[in-house]
Amino acid sequence: xxxxxxxxxxxxAAIEDAADALLELQQDGTxxxxxxxxxxxxxxADALDDEMVMxxxxxxxxxxxxxxxxxxxxxxxxxxxxxxxxxxxxxFDDPQEVGMLGAVSKMRDDDVKRGLGFLLEFLGALxxxxxxxxxxxxxx
Amino acid sequence: MDxxxxxxxxxxxxVTANRLVEELDHEVDRGDxxxxxxxxxxxxxxxxxxxxxxxxxxxxxxxxxxLVDLVxxxxxxxxxxxxxxxxxxKSVRLSAGDSLDYDHLVVGTGAIPQPDKTPxxxxxxxxxxxxxPQASEDLRDALAEFxxxxxxxxxxxxxxxxxxxxxxxxxxxDQWFRERGVREDIDITYTYPIQRLHxxxxxxxxxxxxFEERDIDTKTFFNVESVENGTIHTLExxxxxxxxxxxxxxxxxxxxxxxxGLGEDWMEVDRHTLESDHAEDVxxxxxxxxxxxxxxxxxxxxxxxxxxxxxxSRVRGQQPTANFHGKTICFIEAGTEEGTFIEFGYGxxxxxxxxxxxxxxxxxxxxxxxxxxxxxxx
Numbered sequence: 189x190x191x192x193x194x195x196x197x198x199x200x201a202a203i204e205d206a207a208d209a210l211l212e213l214q215q216d217g218t219x220x221x222x223x224x225x226x227x228x229x230x231x232x233a234d235a236l237d238d239e240m241v242m243x244x245x246x247x248x249x250x251x252x253x254x255x256x257x258x259x260x261x262x263x264x265x266x267x268x269x270x271x272x273x274x275x276x277x278x279x280f281d282d283p284q285e286v287g288m289l290g291a292v293s294k295m296r297d298d299d300v301k302r303g304l305g306f307l308l309e310f311l312g313a314l315x316x317x318x319x320x321x322x323x324x325x326x327x328x
Numbered sequence: 329m330d331x332x333x334x335x336x337x338x339x340x341x342x343v344t345a346n347r348l349v350e351e352l353d354h355e356v357d358r359g360d361x362x363x364x365x366x367x368x369x370x371x372x373x374x375x376x377x378x379x380x381x382x383x384x385x386x387x388x389x390x391x392x393x394x395l396v397d398l399v400x401x402x403x404x405x406x407x408x409x410x411x412x413x414x415x416x417x418k419s420v421r422l423s424a425g426d427s428l429d430y431d432h433l434v435v436g437t438g439a440i441p442q443p444d445k446t447p448x449x450x451x452x453x454x455x456x457x458x459x460x461p462q463a464s465e466d467l468r469d470a471l472a473e474f475x476x477x478x479x480x481x482x483x484x485x486x487x488x489x490x491x492x493x494x495x496x497x498x499x500x501x502d503q504w505f506r507e508r509g510v511r512e513d514i515d516i517t518y519t520y521p522i523q524r525l526h527x528x529x530x531x532x533x534x535x536x537x538x539f540e541e542r543d544i545d546t547k548t549f550f551n552v553e554s555v556e557n558g559t560i561h562t563l564e565x566x567x568x569x570x571x572x573x574x575x576x577x578x579x580x581x582x583x584x585x586x587x588x589g590l591g592e593d594w595m596e597v598d599r600h601t602l603e604s605d606h607a608e609d610v611x612x613x614x615x616x617x618x619x620x621x622x623x624x625x626x627x628x629x630x631x632x633x634x635x636x637x638x639x640x641s642r643v644r645g646q647q648p649t650a651n652f653h654g655k656t657i658c659f660i661e662a663g664t665e666e667g668t669f670i671e672f673g674y675g676x677x678x679x680x681x682x683x684x685x686x687x688x689x690x691x692x693x694x695x696x697x698x699x700x701x702x703x704x705x706x
Contacts, residue, residue, distance in 0.1 A: 233685065238692055245693035252700045253397075261353075323407060324370035324394030 273303075330361045330643045333420060333428050335410050336436035337367030337395050339374075339702065340614030340628030344434055346704035347636040349400040352643060356402050361643060364404040364428060365395070366420070372398050373461075374698050376625065379493050381464035382471050383504050383664075386695075388461050398702050410437075413588035415607035432609050432639045435595060439489050439579040439615035439623055446484050446577040448555030455555065455573035458497070459489070470572065471501075476513035477571030482560065483520050484552045485578030486527075489615055491622040492670075494518070494576050495526060495535060496661040502542045503663035516543070517568065519550040519560075528622070531660070531670060534680040538662060579623070581616050594618040599674065600651040602635050609642070611635045620674065621654040629701060630655040659691040667691045 196203070213219040257263060277283075286294065294300050332348060334341045345365045355361040377391035395405055406428070412421040419429045441459040444450035449457055456467040481498045488494070498518045505511040518525070518539065525539070525546055526532040539546055551563040552575075560568045585595045589606050596605040597612040599619045604610035612619075613635055614628030621627055630652070637650035654674035660683075661667045667688035670678035681687075700706045 236689065238689070241689040241692050242696050245696035248693075249697040249699055252697065252705055253703065256700070256703055256705050317401065320401070320405070321394065321396050324396050 329359065330355070330431045331429060332361065332363045332432045332434070332639060333430040334363070334365045334434040334436065335413075335420060336438060336614075336616075337365055337372050337399075338436055338438050338614060338628070339625040340436035340438075340632055341365060341367070341434065342372055342395065342398055342702045343629055343704050344436065344613060344632040344635055345403045346398075346400050346702075347632055348639065349402050350704060351636050351640045355643060362404065363402070364406055365399060366406045366408060366410055366422070366428070367395060368407070368409045370394055370396065370405075370407050372702060374625075374695075374702075375459070376490060376493075376698075377695065378458050378460065378464040379490075379496060379500075379661075380695075381461075382458055382467040383500060384468060384472075388465065390695075391461070393699060398699060410584060413584055413590070413610075415588060415590070415604075415610055418609070430609075432611070432642065434611045434613055434635060434639075435585070435590065435604075435616060436613040436628065437582040437585070437616045439487075440582060441489075442485070442578045442580050443575075445580075446575060447552050448482075448484065448560065448573050449575050449577050453555055453573075453575075454558075455575045457575050457577050458493070459577060467574065474514070474572055475508075475510045478515045478517065478569065479572045479574065480517045480519065480560065480568060480570040481574045481576075482518075482550070482552055483576040485576055486521060487623055488576045488579055489623040490658070491526070491528060491531075491624060492658045492660045494520075495531065497574065498544050499538070499542065499663050500661055502544060503665070507664070515545065517545040517547060517570075519547040519552075519568070521549070521551045523549050528670065528672070528678065530678050530680045534668075538683075542663075579615075585616065591618060599654070600634075601638060601648070602631055602652055603638070611639070619652075619654065621656050621672075622658065624656055624658050626657040627655070659687070659694065661688065661691060 210219070213222065258267060295304070334345050342365070345363060348363050349356055352361045356363065371392045372395045373392045375391065377386045380386035381388060399405060406422070408422040408424050410420045411423050413433070413435070414421070418431065418433070419427045420433070421427050441457065443457060443463070447453065448455035456463065456470055458464040458467050479501060481494060483494045498516050502511065502516055505514050520526065524532040525535045525548060547566070547568065549564055550566060552560055553563045554561045555573065558569055558571070560570065560573070581591070581594050585591050586593070590596065590604055590610065591606070595612040595616045595618065597603060597617045597619065598605065602611050602613060602617070602619070604612060613631050615623040619627070634650045634652040638648035641648040656673065657669060657671045659667055659669045662683035665688060666683040666685050667690070668681050668683040669687055670680055672678035697706070
């Protein structure tokens with residue numbers, strides 16, 4: 189008993205701080221919110237199992253990998269350019285039917301030439317990235 | 329141009345490569361800095377998965393991913409073994425015969441398990457371990473057939489990687505055997521070389537009541553000298569019979585550390601700057617170093633921030649100021665349903681919290697999302 193009292197006395201400052209913090213939370217209503225929110229935590233604890241946790245974490249990992257790649261400076265501005273181009277060339281705005289001759293004729297358009305230049309650069313980069321993966325993915 | 333060469337594509341090397349590109353983004357794009365990562369294989373291996381393989385919780389495929397998918401495209405990847413480091417000539421030699429010159433070198437070659445040097449393990453022993461892909465599968469097959477007898481988890485080699493793994497193994501095994509309905513026919517004993525259950529004192533204190541509750545017997549001051557015919561003999565003159573031995577093996581650094589004069593045993597570095605004690609512009613990261621903390625992936629991860637900052641300062645002609653303070657975080661699985669964690673640093677002991685299922689799930693979740701850590705996202 190004496191030991192317990194001594195131990196309590198040693199911790200008195202910490203106990204007082206904790207009580208003050210709790211009182212403040214109770215007075216401003218936060219404690220009520222926390223108590224209610226805790227029931228949602230209980231629900232999660234009861235509903236989840238190891239497999240669900242791993243599946244969600246694995247999905248988060250994959251999304252994180254994509255997000256990380258998509259937010260590289262060059263990738264991000266290229267994606268923004270592509271999205272603006274998609275918005276401008278609305279696929280549902282009755283696009284023209286273009287045959288071989290029409291395509292050749294379109295090639296004289298400076299904007300098409302620039303877009304084609306980008307696509308050719310992109311194809312080159314795609315080839316380099318596929319080649320970079322050859323050894324790891326065993327398709328040399 | 330500054331050439332940065334990183335040797336080793338483990339946790340430390342991979343995250344260092346990614347963070348260097350991020351930190352030196354403009355310099356790399358201008359062609360003023362070139363970063364090369366050398367790894368023996370095209371794969372990064374997340375070794376903590378090996379602990380789960382023996383219990384059928386994970387497969388080996390879960391432990392590895394191609395480095396090319398984890399490392400920034402601006403890092404040159406070289407798949408080869410470094411055979412020599414010439415710190416005077418500032419170059420590393422590869423087994424294919426080529427050399428790579430460097431201005432800054434980061435060595436992250438890890439700690440390599442040595443079962444053949446460890447009593448009871450390897451070719452001449454009948455013991456098992458879980459510190460390699462084949463070893464963890466062999467242990468899985470043996471455990472699946474183990475339904476009665478005496479299982480001994482013995483920490484034989486020190487220092488070893490992952491300080492929590494020897495604590496976790498008997499606790500997971502205990503619950504796993506209970507779930508299989510064979511625990512009553514199996515005795516479990518845990519042995520440790522010093523006079524308490526773990527090198528990290530608060531962890532040792534946390535273990536005592538939990539091992540007692542689980543009926544896991546313990547032997548301390550137990551330094552394995554030899555293992556013969558199902559009996560362990562110790563330097564202290566003790567003997568312990570087993571039906572299945574799972575040993576924590578000895579670990580060594582790659583021989584090139586000693587050959588390059590970077591350390592008589594582990595790579596000798598300043599514990600705060602992580603710079604070599606023996607060569608200029610050479611940094612050590614992760615398990616290969618002699619820094620006074622655990623050999624854990626988290627140490628390599630946190631240390632990489634210091635190495636990256638110091639190299640970036642030097643590249644920019646500035647005085648490096650970043651220091652590492654030994655930050656380490658390890659999860660501890662307390663069976664198959666609950667876990668806890670420890671966080672500590674140089675001269676700072678951890679507080680071990682009571683185990684719960686949220687921390688167990690955090691560990692499982694981290695195992696899945698580890699790859700974001702290697703990428704430097706987390």
